[in-house]
Amino acid sequence: MLFNSIDFMAMTLALQQAKLSMNSSPNPRVGCVIVKEKRIIACGYTKNIGGNHAEIDALFNAAAQGYDVYNSTVYITLEPCNYFGHTPPCTEALIKSGIKKVIIAINDPNPLVSGKGVAQLISAGISVKQGLMQKEAYEINIGFFSRMQRGIPWVRMKIASSLDNKISLYNNVSQWITSKESRNDGHIWRARSCAILTGIGTVLKDNPRLNIRSIKTSRQPYRIIIDSYLRINPFLKVLKGGGSYIFTATDLPIKKKILEDFGNEVIILPNDLGQVDLRAVIIELGKKKINELHIEAGSKLNTALILEGCVDELLLYISPSLLGEAYNMFTLPPHYSLDKKIKLKFHEIQKIGPDLRILARF
Amino acid sequence: MLFNSIDFMAMTLALQQAKLSMNSSPNPRVGCVIVKEKRIIACGYTKNIGGNHAEIDALFNAAAQGYDVYNSTVYITLEPCNYFGHTPPCTEALIKSGIKKVIIAINDPNPLVSGKGVAQLISAGISVKQGLMQKEAYEINIGFFSRMQRGIPWVRMKIASSLDNKISLYNNVSQWITSKESRNDGHIWRARSCAILTGIGTVLKDNPRLNIRSIKTSRQPYRIIIDSYLRINPFLKVLKGGGSYIFTATDLPIKKKILEDFGNEVIILPNDLGQVDLRAVIIELGKKKINELHIEAGSKLNTALILEGCVDELLLYISPSLLGEAYNMFTLPPHYSLDKKIKLKFHEIQKIGPDLRILARF
Numbered sequence: 001m002l003f004n005s006i007d008f009m010a011m012t013l014a015l016q017q018a019k020l021s022m023n024s025s026p027n028p029r030v031g032c033v034i035v036k037e038k039r040i041i042a043c044g045y046t047k048n049i050g051g052n053h054a055e056i057d058a059l060f061n062a063a064a065q066g067y068d069v070y071n072s073t074v075y076i077t078l079e080p081c082n083y084f085g086h087t088p089p090c091t092e093a094l095i096k097s098g099i100k101k102v103i104i105a106i107n108d109p110n111p112l113v114s115g116k117g118v119a120q121l122i123s124a125g126i127s128v129k130q131g132l133m134q135k136e137a138y139e140i141n142i143g144f145f146s147r148m149q150r151g152i153p154w155v156r157m158k159i160a161s162s163l164d165n166k167i168s169l170y171n172n173v174s175q176w177i178t179s180k181e182s183r184n185d186g187h188i189w190r191a192r193s194c195a196i197l198t199g200i201g202t203v204l205k206d207n208p209r210l211n212i213r214s215i216k217t218s219r220q221p222y223r224i225i226i227d228s229y230l231r232i233n234p235f236l237k238v239l240k241g242g243g244s245y246i247f248t249a250t251d252l253p254i255k256k257k258i259l260e261d262f263g264n265e266v267i268i269l270p271n272d273l274g275q276v277d278l279r280a281v282i283i284e285l286g287k288k289k290i291n292e293l294h295i296e297a298g299s300k301l302n303t304a305l306i307l308e309g310c311v312d313e314l315l316l317y318i319s320p321s322l323l324g325e326a327y328n329m330f331t332l333p334p335h336y337s338l339d340k341k342i343k344l345k346f347h348e349i350q351k352i353g354p355d356l357r358i359l360a361r362f
Numbered sequence: 363m364l365f366n367s368i369d370f371m372a373m374t375l376a377l378q379q380a381k382l383s384m385n386s387s388p389n390p391r392v393g394c395v396i397v398k399e400k401r402i403i404a405c406g407y408t409k410n411i412g413g414n415h416a417e418i419d420a421l422f423n424a425a426a427q428g429y430d431v432y433n434s435t436v437y438i439t440l441e442p443c444n445y446f447g448h449t450p451p452c453t454e455a456l457i458k459s460g461i462k463k464v465i466i467a468i469n470d471p472n473p474l475v476s477g478k479g480v481a482q483l484i485s486a487g488i489s490v491k492q493g494l495m496q497k498e499a500y501e502i503n504i505g506f507f508s509r510m511q512r513g514i515p516w517v518r519m520k521i522a523s524s525l526d527n528k529i530s531l532y533n534n535v536s537q538w539i540t541s542k543e544s545r546n547d548g549h550i551w552r553a554r555s556c557a558i559l560t561g562i563g564t565v566l567k568d569n570p571r572l573n574i575r576s577i578k579t580s581r582q583p584y585r586i587i588i589d590s591y592l593r594i595n596p597f598l599k600v601l602k603g604g605g606s607y608i609f610t611a612t613d614l615p616i617k618k619k620i621l622e623d624f625g626n627e628v629i630i631l632p633n634d635l636g637q638v639d640l641r642a643v644i645i646e647l648g649k650k651k652i653n654e655l656h657i658e659a660g661s662k663l664n665t666a667l668i669l670e671g672c673v674d675e676l677l678l679y680i681s682p683s684l685l686g687e688a689y690n691m692f693t694l695p696p697h698y699s700l701d702k703k704i705k706l707k708f709h710e711i712q713k714i715g716p717d718l719r720i721l722a723r724f
Binding site: 162163164165169170171173174175176177306314316320321322323324325326328329330331332333334335336337338340341342343344345346349351354355356358360 | 524525526527531532533535536537538539668676678682683684685686687688690691692693694695696697698699700702703704705706707708711713716717718720722
């Protein structure tokens, strides 16, 4: 299927629009551009849950500017929905509007929609083309695709280290190994996530807030704490305002009730060793409609998550420095053959200030 | 000083020519391009020691093609020499040729030349402009600049590791952590070096040849072995054909004589601890006209070289893999403050096959 340069420009703009809906979860991030007689007449993007989808937003913007969309071409980064959710189906609005053609980057992985949205448009006489900038459209919704196709979130583990792979000195000093630029960039990745997961070790040691401060955001991600022995207390910063999920392996009804009275949810998911079953946590977070899960934990929990195959990609910030003997990024067990190594793939490398940002996928 | 687009194109080509003289050491790598009436009429580059310099090569190539260089502009990546070395001064040949203008990327750091070459051209009525693509011209001769300005080689340490910073499993298995593409790329860096330095530990463990095999080269770099207790024997592969320098802290006259009978040189440079004085080795290699020194050693020697401030840059090949507990890249001592960290700067990052190549400078 061939696309022309106007198609590429319009879809590039639609993808930029989709990036404005970073916080639309659990809905996918969608952008829409309407082109009529080779001119862009309107743009739109999906608003936060309950708000307009990208297509409706674009149609509305066109009308608000006095444009008639009759006979126009609509570029959408994801197949339009054909069912009633929080909002009416977008396919109907598109059909009613009198548009001539729809170009879609990628099909919706949601089984309620997938292919059906396109079929509905075609049966209404609208010309539909698919697959333009499909890869980019997949990447922007990687978490939504993961949850729709695998039932679990896309799991990203963020680590800041020195060039010799150290995350903290032996006296636990780790602020700061990487630059301010990297830390700010880290907040952008936190902000796009639906939830931030950490371990009780980090919570008790650093008392972090685990929220977004460096950049603007329209909502704070959920906080998830892995706490096998329910050592947490409700006055820690991470639980401020409630709304956290605490996964534990220990059933302490009174403490559970106190934590829940503070607005948190305590979920008991033990494994055979009396610790939190990490795979089960990931599955539970899928059920809770978490698309992208961001992990910022210590070496021990990070290692366990990797060994249990819970992680999809590493987001590494590497500072150009050598710390010497200190705590390593992971404490994975030794091997006697290189065949046993855990293989990844470098997905994206970028300089962030003086540091290096590496996105590597398992 | 303003340069036009022809100037940039011609100097870019001259820099490419300079890359053809990668093995001209101890002489600098120089490229030359002659432009007449907006056309490139000849190129040239410095040949291996005793051969023509870039300017002479270009003038010769112009004549061989029947071009008259009268009134032309000559682009040279380094200030032309004005003294008799192995060859007559290039300034004289340029003046005699009738050229009108010379554009130079960077001044020669050699105190015998620096500024004097330019002065001679100017006093002969040739118009001279300097500083075009200076940074690139410096980089290509970084070793020559280092030796001329500091008296010591530019020291590059090559290390291949996993993403978790491991260079070898505990059973010493390390072949191969990185890809074939990275290993071939490593040979390109070996080939451009004047000498390859390693430790006796690596020599006895791996019995490496430490020569260039994956790519063509017009000469093999010298081999330098750090061997505090003179444990080496003349039948190891690294000494094949002689021509190695062995630095030791132990005076064993008979063994020294045997090694020297095999065509090697044994140099006794002990420090107060009865080990080889590494700073003194670097100074000695400067005296031996080594421009670029390539280090491929084990963790222990690498660590000592870094701690003694002997290293200018790290050339890291990082494989997208996690090896788990294994030998680390370095065994630097611990610190109690992040202020004590060893600082570097990322100079260049590149994907090499599936791996990452990082050039980081101290």
